[in-house]
Amino acid sequence: DAKTTQPPSMDCAEGRAANLPCNHSTISGNEYVYWYRQIHSQGPQYIIHGLKNNETNEMASLIITEDRKSSTLILPHATLRDTAVYYCIVSLRFGNEKLTFGTGTRLTIIP
Amino acid sequence: GAVVSQHPSWVICKSGTSVKIECRSLDFQATTMFWYRQFPKQSLMLMATSNEGSKATYEQGVEKDKFLINHASLTLSTLTVTSAHPEDSSFYICTSGDNSPLHFGNGTRLTVT
Numbered sequence: 001d002a003k004t005t006q007p008p009s010m011d012c013a014e015g016r017a018a019n020l021p022c023n024h025s026t027i028s029g030n031e032y033v034y035w036y037r038q039i040h041s042q043g044p045q046y047i048i049h050g051l052k053n054n055e056t057n058e059m060a061s062l063i064i065t066e067d068r069k070s071s072t073l074i075l076p077h078a079t080l081r082d083t084a085v086y087y088c089i090v091s092l093r094f095g096n097e098k099l100t101f102g103t104g105t106r107l108t109i110i111p
Numbered sequence: 112g113a114v115v116s117q118h119p120s121w122v123i124c125k126s127g128t129s130v131k132i133e134c135r136s137l138d139f140q141a142t143t144m145f146w147y148r149q150f151p152k153q154s155l156m157l158m159a160t161s162n163e164g165s166k167a168t169y170e171q172g173v174e175k176d177k178f179l180i181n182h183a184s185l186t187l188s189t190l191t192v193t194s195a196h197p198e199d200s201s202f203y204i205c206t207s208g209d210n211s212p213l214h215f216g217n218g219t220r221l222t223v224t
Contacts, residue, residue, distance in 0.1 A: 043204050046214060100157070102154060
């Protein structure tokens with residue numbers, strides 16, 4: 001799996017948009033970008049994934065650059081409950097593909 | 112859909128004893144389960160992959176005789192930490208490989224005293 005690079009930590013004011021960057025310059029053509037988050041002492045929670053088009057769901061938006069070497073997860077209106085470690089992972093989509101977690105970004109939402 | 116239930120959510124055991132952790136798929140059949148371990152302030156590390164009806168595949172550095180994995184049915188995989196030591200204290204998390212994206216259990220916090 002391609003390696004990802006994320007900033008170790010970020011702060012964001014409550015109510016503002018949180019933009020979390022991720023570099024994945026060695027991504028291959030059939031690998032997807034997945035985002036998960038882990039709130040303290042819980043299992044990782046799936047957020048969103050994409051291949052090359054931008055994606056949006058009820059939780060977040062995912063912006064992938066045209067060359068697919070980086071992406072940004074956007075939480076449009078951050079709340080205190082969004083404080084968590086966010087993991088950007090590159091992987092094939094098909095079943096039985098294990099996910100390799102990096103160190104992620106610790107996002108702290110500030111009241 | 113794709114709910115994975117893990118039990119217990121936390122357990123404390125004495126050094127030298129064994130502890131079993133269960134991972135159940137509630138609304139689907141899981142032919143593959145991934146077991147992860149997470150030490151404090153660290154990321155998740157894959158320990159092993161269990162396949163229904165066959166032997167598990169362990170990652171390098173994970174002792175298969177210490178971390179026994181059984182995947183005898185399509186809805187249940189178990190991880191038994193044998194002869195637990197304080198250094199085995201960790202957060203253990205499972206997920207099924209049969210769905211994309213992967214949905215994780217809520218984890219089991221193991222403390223060995």
